[in-house]
Amino acid sequence: MIEYETRYHFSQERFRVKYQIFEESKRAKEIAEAICVEQTIEFPIELTGNSIRENVVGKIEEIQNNHNSTVVTISYPVETVGNEPAQFFNVIMGNCSLFPNLKIIGLQLSPSIENIFPGPRYGISGLRKLLSIYNRPLLATAIKPMGLSTDQLAQMAYNLALGGVDIIKDDHGLADQPFSKFKDRVLKVTEAIHKANRETGFHTIYAPNITSNEQTMLKQAEFVKEAGSGALLVSPALSGFSSFITLRENTDLPILSHPAFLGGYLSIMDFDVLFGTIQRMIGADVVIFPNYGGRFTFSKEDCRKINHGLKKPFGSFKEIFPSPAGGMNIDSCGDIVSFYNKDVVLLIGGALHKAGADLTENVKAFKAQVEKIHVR
Known part of the structure; x- marks a missing residue:
């Protein structure tokens, strides 16, 4: 079976997105794992090697189970965004905007991501x-x-x-x-x-x-x-x-x-x-x-x-x-x-x-x- 690898040297700088998933905990974890793949490689994970899984695919950093939902923090490598604001929005909620019962409730930007946005002038x-x-x-x-x-x-x-x-x-x-x-x-x-x-x-x-x-x-x-x-x-x-x-x-x-x-x-x-x-x-x-x-x-x-x-x-x-x-x-x-x-x-x-x-x-x-x- 083919296993694709990346030859790029990643910086390890990551930014974080906090999602609220309105599902019970087991199903919410499955959705979180799907988000990690869908928002990055959108590709069968079993066909990728460790270099892609560790450096490109999103990572679940924290899971908090609440009464009627689960809050999940996922980190992404800054290289998935590059220098394009539109790509930032694509990574944080591109295809997954089509998922039901899912909402972004927080953003934690890294320095590289912050620098691609101009912010308010006044x-x-x-x-x-x-x-x-x-x-x-x-x-x-x-x-x-x-x-x-x-x-x-x-x-x-x-x-x-x-x-x-x-x-x-x-x-x-x-x-x-x-x-x-x-x-x-x-x-x-x-x-x-x-x-x-x-x-x-x-x-x-x-x-x-x-x-x-x-x-x-x-x-x-x-x-x-x-x-x-x-x-x-x-x-x-x-x-x-x-x-x-x-x-x-x-x-x-x-x-x-x-x-x-x-x-x-x-x-x-x-x-x-x-x-x-x-x-x-x-x-x-x-x-x-x-x-x-x-x-x-x-x-x-x-x-x-x-x-x-x-x-x-x-x-x-x-x-x-x-x-x-x-x-x-x-x-x-x-x-x-x-x-x-x-x-x-x-x-x-x-x-x-x-x-x-x-x-x-x-x-x-x-x-x-x-x-x-x-x-x-």
Whole structure:
């Protein structure tokens, strides 16, 4: 029988992935052993020699049996990834994303793996410095709804900026559409916000949505920078993690990450991994996600995990802002700040419009409400 061997000299540097397997202990161990092979050689193990089994195949480092699941830590050699972020995701949960009852709940990167990810350019401290806001939550809103003309959206942005909101983003549904072309919207909304800033002395920035293919995003990011908008909005699950990374490496603007299309990934990754550590790795500065109590189904525990993943010590990656959203209102700001602490971007959209016809006054009320909150 053939036994294949590797001639490569492996460094023995390994990174670790923690999986939760929702099976009884015996079956969970069988699945863990299958993961070790499936995520590396994807080949009959009996046809490989010791050099491949010891140096290439994943290794089970720890098994913890819980009441209704088993937590398994598996290590992989860094050589299985090389220098490609996409290959990292392929190794940690490629084919096995098709397995039922399996989820990643933790990552422990080695130095070589950490170095292939750019991480946030700004993070919490950098974005605060950029906006010169140090002792309170950041305030954000969005221009919407889809279907409005560029002039209508620009007027809306002007009114919002007059009230003193810190960040105005495109709704993630705005793209390059016939009712509001991308370049026209970026120029007019940016100018409207700049006009408001000149009148108020505030420093509101604008984050146009540039979610697209890599080539288009790079061109649009450069256009946004030249226009002086100040930031970018991208949905990484739509653009792809690798394209998001390329964008981060080629722009010096802060990037807001939107959760569109990410929901399906929750079947294979826990909240703090998907919305926390991975977002820091790929280079987001602000992560938008559904808050508990909104129109989505995220619980307080889910959001606690996300907040932890965004701010816990994790290699050399900077802490980044959570931005809980999805049906929030002005009256809920106190609870939100109490839960996330002052390092949070309060994103309120439709509720600012529901509060009355005068958007400027509504933003002022929003800001006043936040300034009354005792922050920590």
